Amino acid sequence: MRRRGIWATCLIIGSGLWLGGCSRSGADGTEALPVVTSAPTTAERGAQPRIVILGDSLTAGFGLTREASYPALLQKKLDAAGLAYQVVNAGISGDTSAGGLERLDWSLEGDVRIVVVALGANDGLRGLPLAQLESNLQAIIERAQARGAKVILAGLKAPPEAGPDYGARFEAVYRKLAQKFRIPLIPSLLEGVAGKPELNQTDGIHPNERGAALVADNVWKALEPIARQAAAGTAQSGS
Template sequence: MLGDSITAGYGLAKPEALPAQLEAVLKAAGLAVTVIEAGVSGDTTAGGKSRLEWALADKPQAVVVALGGNDGLRGLAPAESYANLADILARLKARGLPVLLAGMLAPPNLGADYGRDFSETFRRLALENPGMVFYPFLLEGVAGDPALNQPDRIHPNPAGAREVARRMLPALRELLSKVQGG
């Protein structure tokens, strides 16, 4: 799972963080999967792009790309986020790795136009990569809910990470169905 602080489990113990929760829901569903956490707090799509080769050193069989939240928080140009993510996806495709792209929404304080352009970045990439699994919003059902977030109202708490994992299970099953020999 290539991502930022949400993947890195900011503010959480490792067993409470999203990668561990994804692994737990997959194992509970009868799938023997290890989720490799490759998250860096504060990372942008540019940071993820620059460390992709490092993240692939453990030779994953599939990749969840969960980047973009910090691009939105910093108000980076959606075209820049698009270019970085497109590069990451092209490099993963060249390696024959199935991908799940988890989308992100921009914070509302940046305006409706920015928010629309930002979220369109992920939809456009999904359309341009028809074999890829697309999960439109990583924090679906969790963002904005104080009971599921840490006091910063950005990062999921343990219950929020479990809820993200629960909601992602169908998309993860689809991703794993694309793994060679799986």
């Protein structure tokens, strides 16, 4: 139980440090715009449709520079592929699925075409009821789809301390929702990264720069075809 508490603290402690572009007001009290991870020019990027990545500290890039976070790396992949999208890092450290649902409406402001839902790590760390996790994720998916956005669900794993039964049922929530809504599922956001000291920071939880690059690769496998499909649909409707 003590180690589990350490895990929870590691993911939650970043909440006051960097909100990955999801803080609604700046240091001077003015309204802050969502952080765009990379931009050719402000005008060009502002006119592009958005891809919102809704997550926690894993998405926010806890312990990393903004440029090293996996949403920023996805922006670079999109740019290199000639796919004109603005990636919005909607990661808030310590957030749960309930927190993501609560801030969903303002996270989806603007012309949002794709939403990557990467929430639930803190639900698992806190041992929150799985029915609550499923309900929150389902509501997020439904509301994003109601806005016309395509949704990609990122699967996660509960910490070993949660026990094998909880862990198996936790992972099953993501598979169930992906099947129910017929949306792409990233089997594990941290595939190839979790449990490898050389790919994580000293807390053993949050990816370092090398780990974040692998996380970006995991997401890219699901994101690229959806981004191309959405871009092609936009081009056809405009022709």
